[in-house]
Amino acid sequence: MQAIERFAQYLSKHGLKMTRERRALIDHVLSVRGHFDVDDLLGRLRKAGHGVSRATLYRNLPRLVDSGLIHKVEMARGQARYELMLGRHHHDHMICLGCGTILEFESPEVERIQEVVCRRKKFVMTGHSHQIRGYCESCASVGSSPGSAGRRR
Amino acid sequence: MQAIERFAQYLSKHGLKMTRERRALIDHVLSVRGHFDVDDLLGRLRKAGHGVSRATLYRNLPRLVDSGLIHKVEMARGQARYELMLGRHHHDHMICLGCGTILEFESPEVERIQEVVCRRKKFVMTGHSHQIRGYCESCASVGSSPGSAGRRR
DNA sequence: CGCTAGTTGCAACAGAGTCTCAATTATGAT
DNA sequence: ATCATAATTGAGACTCTGTTGCAACTAGCG
Ligand SMILES: [Mn+2]
Ligand SMILES: [Mn+2]
Ligand SMILES: [Zn+2]
Ligand SMILES: [Zn+2]
Numbered sequence: 001m002q003a004i005e006r007f008a009q010y011l012s013k014h015g016l017k018m019t020r021e022r023r024a025l026i027d028h029v030l031s032v033r034g035h036f037d038v039d040d041l042l043g044r045l046r047k048a049g050h051g052v053s054r055a056t057l058y059r060n061l062p063r064l065v066d067s068g069l070i071h072k073v074e075m076a077r078g079q080a081r082y083e084l085m086l087g088r089h090h091h092d093h094m095i096c097l098g099c100g101t102i103l104e105f106e107s108p109e110v111e112r113i114q115e116v117v118c119r120r121k122k123f124v125m126t127g128h129s130h131q132i133r134g135y136c137e138s139c140a141s142v143g144s145s146p147g148s149a150g151r152r153r
Numbered sequence: 154m155q156a157i158e159r160f161a162q163y164l165s166k167h168g169l170k171m172t173r174e175r176r177a178l179i180d181h182v183l184s185v186r187g188h189f190d191v192d193d194l195l196g197r198l199r200k201a202g203h204g205v206s207r208a209t210l211y212r213n214l215p216r217l218v219d220s221g222l223i224h225k226v227e228m229a230r231g232q233a234r235y236e237l238m239l240g241r242h243h244h245d246h247m248i249c250l251g252c253g254t255i256l257e258f259e260s261p262e263v264e265r266i267q268e269v270v271c272r273r274k275k276f277v278m279t280g281h282s283h284q285i286r287g288y289c290e291s292c293a294s295v296g297s298s299p300g301s302a303g304r305r306r
Numbered sequence: 307c308g309c310t311a312g313t314t315g316c317a318a319c320a321g322a323g324t325c326t327c328a329a330t331t332a333t334g335a336t
Numbered sequence: 337a338t339c340a341t342a343a344t345t346g347a348g349a350c351t352c353t354g355t356t357g358c359a360a361c362t363a364g365c366g
Binding site: 059 | 352
């Protein structure tokens with residue numbers, strides 16, 4: 001539960017309050033594994049009897065991101081997903097166009113090259129977003145025209 | 154004007170027709186330099202007296218992408234931009250959060266690493282999207298809290 | 307306990323893109 | 337040149353994400 005502590009600290013440090021809703025939010029975020037989107041989360045909260053509004057979610061997720069507890073993953077077409085970052089470190093994603101599966105990858109080398117590129121262009125990097133699109137092993141093997149496997153995304 | 158030829162070929166190869174609207178579209182796309190979004194393009198077309206509807210633009214830009222004439226650049230928050238790829242090769246982008254400037258970078262090394270990562274995960278890559286966010290030289294120098302330069306994006 | 311700034315829910319709104327449908331048109335065949 | 341037909345178009349309704357204004361609430365401090 002030190003994550004909750006951490007968020008509490010973040011809040012007070014910014015003059016924000018630990019409300020019932022934020023508590024519910026963080027509770028649920030901590031219990032999700034994998035990548036989730038706002039509606040996933042809303043569903044979970046509703047199901048658990050916590051009436052948190054969509055607006056409140058949208059207002060607070062950036063806070064969780066800012067506090068470092070979760071990361072935002074920008075998918076194509078403006079879809080956003082989030083994931084818990086407790087103890088994990090930065091990585092990027094491969095997204096299957098067939099079934100929506102998300103694989104993760106990590107490359108210190110790419111990260112380093114980004115730094116170099118930025119230095120060269122005198123650009124101050126604050127973040128980046130790097131996704132590989134394509135087909136996962138099972139979707140690729142089904143047939144090169146991504147036909148049948150899994151739910152489409 | 155061989156670009157138009159190329160697109161014509163693409164069309165007939167796919168059982169599609171070379172309409173007045175598509176001709177206007179491609180004409181204007183060829184004349185833009187830099188990165189443009191759908192409304193830019195719509196504006197240009199309107200100003201030139203070509204009444205091409207938004208729907209038609211949205212329906213045809215993917216065709217131009219598919220034919221290889223232009224590339225789509227997915228910005229954050231669902232904003233899409235396009236750019237002519239005539240004779241250029243693939244590159245990725247750095248986007249200034251202060252003024253919206255887009256810088257380009259190119260890294261064969263990153264491209265190679267992507268291949269390796271995909272091979273390792275047996276993922277068949279069809280594309281990728283890689284943006285670095287931050288502040289360009291002039292925005293960064295204005296002050297670390299990105300205050301004053303240029304139009305915000 | 308009581309104040310006050312921060313928070314919430316709701317519903318209206320905004321931006322980007324998709325879809326339906328009737329009317330139009332490009333193109334291959336006669 | 338004329339026809340038949342499938343593709344295309346414009347308009348507007350619609351969807352999906354996310355944002356915002358506002359009145360009612362509430363956490364947190366004294
Ligand atoms: Mn991840
Ligand atoms: Mn570019
Ligand atoms: Zn898959
Ligand atoms: Zn800038």
